[in-house]
Amino acid sequence: MTESLTQRRTLLAGSASFLLLGTAGIPLYAGAATKPGAKSALIVVDVQNCFVSGGTLPVKDGEQVVPVINKLAPLFANVVVTQDWHTAGHASFASSYAGKKPFEMTKLGYGMQVLWPDHCVQGTGDAALHKDLALPTAQLVIRKGFRKDTDSYSAFTEADGKTTTGLAGYLKARAIDEVYVCGLATDFCVAWTALDARKAGFKASVIEDACRGIDLNGSLRAAWANMAKAGVKRIQSSDISA
Ligand code: VGL
Numbered sequence: 001m002t003e004s005l006t007q008r009r010t011l012l013a014g015s016a017s018f019l020l021l022g023t024a025g026i027p028l029y030a031g032a033a034t035k036p037g038a039k040s041a042l043i044v045v046d047v048q049n050c051f052v053s054g055g056t057l058p059v060k061d062g063e064q065v066v067p068v069i070n071k072l073a074p075l076f077a078n079v080v081v082t083q084d085w086h087t088a089g090h091a092s093f094a095s096s097y098a099g100k101k102p103f104e105m106t107k108l109g110y111g112m113q114v115l116w117p118d119h120c121v122q123g124t125g126d127a128a129l130h131k132d133l134a135l136p137t138a139q140l141v142i143r144k145g146f147r148k149d150t151d152s153y154s155a156f157t158e159a160d161g162k163t164t165t166g167l168a169g170y171l172k173a174r175a176i177d178e179v180y181v182c183g184l185a186t187d188f189c190v191a192w193t194a195l196d197a198r199k200a201g202f203k204a205s206v207i208e209d210a211c212r213g214i215d216l217n218g219s220l221r222a223a224w225a226n227m228a229k230a231g232v233k234r235i236q237s238s239d240i241s242a
């Protein structure tokens with residue numbers, strides 16, 4: 001056997017877990033199987049009408065997460081659901097500012113804010129959970145972004161960086177130390193939730209195929225990089241077993 005072939009064999013053996021490739025040759029599977037336990041919670045982020053086709057801030061293919069999440073949820077003893085839940089005239093809406101358009105930025109008291117189309121207004125059908133989302137075992141619904149002057153992508157901490165939603169306290173009081181995050185959108189509410197979970201001391205994984213992203217000016221790539229740096233695991237729904 002030539003030396004280069006030996007080296008190649010060794011290399012291949014060393015990367016056995018990366019051999020399942022997607023259509024673009026991108027690894028589909030790079031993690032070990034994981035089994036959620038009594039201390040694990042699934043956090044289902046913002047699977048609401050506003051973020052799917054026909055909604056006010058549709059995420060491309062957003063509705064495709066629904067069957068994936070419905071299949072995952074029974075594998076978890078603890079399930080938490082979130083809803084983006086804004087007031088009318090919310091500070092994150094472009095329509096609240098003269099001369100501002102959706103997807104532009106503005107500076108608010110707590111820092112830079114992306115301005116969005118009006119979306120997920122409290123009590124509207126647009127803010128309701130997707131009708132096919134089937135989470136009969138979910139135990140808590142966290143609503144966020146309900147203060148007119150403050151956005152909240154994260155399910156843990158509002159955009160001012162200090163006001164808590166109470167979620168970390170709830171999970172800790174229930175001895176949960178690990179969260180699996182899925183839903184919409186990967187690069188905003190899912191990523192901010194996973195990053196804040198790490199800050200609050202939880203182990204955190206994001207289930208990639210149970211999420212879809214908005215991808216505004218490279219935000220999806222940046223979100224995955226930030227999450228990797230913070231120790232958030234990037235996994236697939238097929239990595240999770242009962
Ligand atoms: C979200 C933008 C604005 C999200 C919420 O759920 O990711 N994105 N509000």
Ligand code: ZN
Pocket residue numbers: 084086092116119120145
């Ligand atoms: Zn919002």
